Amino acid sequence: MPRLFTGIEIPAEIALALSSFRGGLPGARWVDPENYHITLRFIGDIDERMADDVCSALGDARRRGPLTLTLDGLDSFGGSKPRAVFARTSGNGELSELQAEQERLMRQVGLAPETRRFTPHVTLARLKHASPVDVADYIATRGHFPRLTFTARRFVLYSSRASVGGGPYVIEAAYPLG
Structure with missing residues (x-):
């Protein structure tokens, strides 16, 4: 299997609303709306045996109910x-619990711990080569970000091919929430 990660899909109507923020930022490579998602756990490049173990472990995840998620603003990673x-995804303890459970399950199958702090987005x-001033201006001029709320009824195991800018992403397996 190629590179794997788990995530929450973004519904088409939310993706359409998010796509209206495309453009107007020099140095930006815009993600295609069909590839929008919230990453829960990056798994990486693994062999078929480990991929089978990952799929099995995710299938054993606790079945919680659907999650209501809200996107509430723009932000950036990288500072200077x-x-x-x-x-940005506003605080959701249930989403953090789901991510923590997946982290625990991935460690149980032998994967190294994720070193980055979970920041749902x-x-x-x-x-690439974007000016911090341009990024700050971009975010400031789009200050009226509508709260976008949706319900996630499942999380998925995605695969991706090595490419510039990510995607296309393929759903390898889906796991219901509830």
């Missing part, structure tokens, strides 16, 4: 060397 612009653009 911005690398991405994203839609939807990446809108990846940045």
